[in-house]
Amino acid sequence: MIQYLRNLHRQYQLKQPLVKAFELAGVYLKYKNGAGKELHILPIIHSIKEHTDYTTYTFTLPDGINPQLFDKHLYVFQQVFGEHISFDGTVKQFTLTVRAKVIDVEPFDYDYDSVSRLCKKVLLPIYCGTSIEGTPIIYDMVTSPHLLIAGETGSGKSTQLRSILTTLILHNDPSQLRLYLADMKRSEFHLFRNVAHVEEVCNRVHQLSKMIFSVRAEIERRGDLLDEAELSHIDDYNRTRKDKLPYLVLCIDEVAFLKKEEAIMEVIEDISAVGRALGVFLILSMQRPDADVLDGKLKNNLTVRMGFKCADLINSKIIGVPGAESLTEKGRFLMKSVELTEIQAPYLDLEKAKVLLAPYKVTPKPKQVDNEDILFEAFDGGSGR
Numbered sequence: 001m002i003q004y005l006r007n008l009h010r011q012y013q014l015k016q017p018l019v020k021a022f023e024l025a026g027v028y029l030k031y032k033n034g035a036g037k038e039l040h041i042l043p044i045i046h047s048i049k050e051h052t053d054y055t056t057y058t059f060t061l062p063d064g065i066n067p068q069l070f071d072k073h074l075y076v077f078q079q080v081f082g083e084h085i086s087f088d089g090t091v092k093q094f095t096l097t098v099r100a101k102v103i104d105v106e107p108f109d110y111d112y113d114s115v116s117r118l119c120k121k122v123l124l125p126i127y128c129g130t131s132i133e134g135t136p137i138i139y140d141m142v143t144s145p146h147l148l149i150a151g152e153t154g155s156g157k158s159t160q161l162r163s164i165l166t167t168l169i170l171h172n173d174p175s176q177l178r179l180y181l182a183d184m185k186r187s188e189f190h191l192f193r194n195v196a197h198v199e200e201v202c203n204r205v206h207q208l209s210k211m212i213f214s215v216r217a218e219i220e221r222r223g224d225l226l227d228e229a230e231l232s233h234i235d236d237y238n239r240t241r242k243d244k245l246p247y248l249v250l251c252i253d254e255v256a257f258l259k260k261e262e263a264i265m266e267v268i269e270d271i272s273a274v275g276r277a278l279g280v281f282l283i284l285s286m287q288r289p290d291a292d293v294l295d296g297k298l299k300n301n302l303t304v305r306m307g308f309k310c311a312d313l314i315n316s317k318i319i320g321v322p323g324a325e326s327l328t329e330k331g332r333f334l335m336k337s338v339e340l341t342e343i344q345a346p347y348l349d350l351e352k353a354k355v356l357l358a359p360y361k362v363t364p365k366p367k368q369v370d371n372e373d374i375l376f377e378a379f380d381g382g383s384g385r
């Protein structure tokens with residue numbers, strides 16, 4: 001009973017600032033009572049949910065209130081709740097998300113040693129960074145399989161990819177993890193060339209096409225193996241076999257470049273649907289969230305999303321991280337998995353990454369020249385672009 005009364009009181013406390021903001025922003029209908037006194041009909045607040053670092057308010061507008069009032073009077077809500085708020089909704093039903101700033105974590109340098117103990121608790125650790133409350137955030141890709149990293153140019157995506165891949169390499173033996181990397185922006189995956197864990201690094205569509213079809217063939221092979229063994233997950237298979245199957249991670253930097261490559265996009269969608277049980281995982285990055293690329297099942301299957309600063313609310317909503325448009329720090333992002341968490345990514349510069357990866361470099365495999373490569377070189381004058 002006491003707990004019930006406490007909850008009721010807390011709901012009342014949380015509700016008051018929203019009621020105040022509705023009044024200040026003029027989000028109400030006016031009417032006069034019998035005595036001629038002006039009264040206001042405010043939106044109906046249906047639910048208030050308080051999470052560790054954010055609170056959501058769901059409410060419905062009375063008919064006749066212009067929903068654009070929220071855009072026009074956003075500053076009023078920011079004055080009441082602070083800068084880090086976002087509205088989600090279209091005409092009548094809205095959700096207001098208010099993110100708390102408990103402690104503001106400063107940008108910091110990548111240091112694997114400081115998180116290696118935590119990484120050891122999981123199979124494929126994705127080291128995300130530090131929450132704004134100062135807690136290191138690491139999750140297991142085996143249980144939360146496919147990741148999308150999105151945000152505008154200069155927001156910190158490449159740095160995050162660099163540190164995520166480096167952590168995976170430092171944590172796993174090459175026999176447990178094989179990386180397939182595609183750098184469609186041609187910016188920096190050269191860093192990972194000849195690392196023992198890396199199966200291939202490609203940066204042209206025809207190379208990616210071959211790579212991705214070889215991953216699909218492996219998926220089919222694994223499906224058959226599990227079928228024959230009457231098992232449904234690669235981990236069960238590996239528990240009983242000597243010839244264990246490694247986890248495969250396919251990482252594509254700037255997947256939006258592939259939007260017109262239907263055959264490739266189809267395989268990416270298939271991996272997103274069946275990869276989890278077969279130990280095949282995706283990491284995709286994208287500068288401008290493209291609704292065409294992210295449409296349908298792919299978006300739903302990218303269960304973890306890291307939204308770095310986005311141009312506007314429309315973009316951050318496409319990724320599923322409303323609020324990312326108001327991030328200001330470099331390397332700061334909102335992560336959506338079960339909940340929405342604000343995180344500061346570790347900063348790993350290129351030179352330090354090279355030093356960390358140096359012990360894992362192996363002699364390059366002899367390059368297999370294929371006719372398509374020769375044709376490509378002839379067209380681009382061998383510039384490699």
Ligand SMILES: Nc1ncnc2c1ncn2[C@@H]1O[C@H](COP(=O)(O)OP(=O)(O)OP(=O)(O)O)[C@@H](O)[C@H]1O
Nearest residue numbers: 107152153154155156157158159330331345346347
């Ligand atoms: N975690 C971080 N902490 C501090 N600064 C960072 C962090 N990540 C990135 N930066 C700064 O932001 C700059 C841009 O980062 P980065 O190249 O990763 O952005 P991007 O989103 O990949 O951009 P683009 O899409 O144009 O390649 C870096 O050079 C660095 O100065």
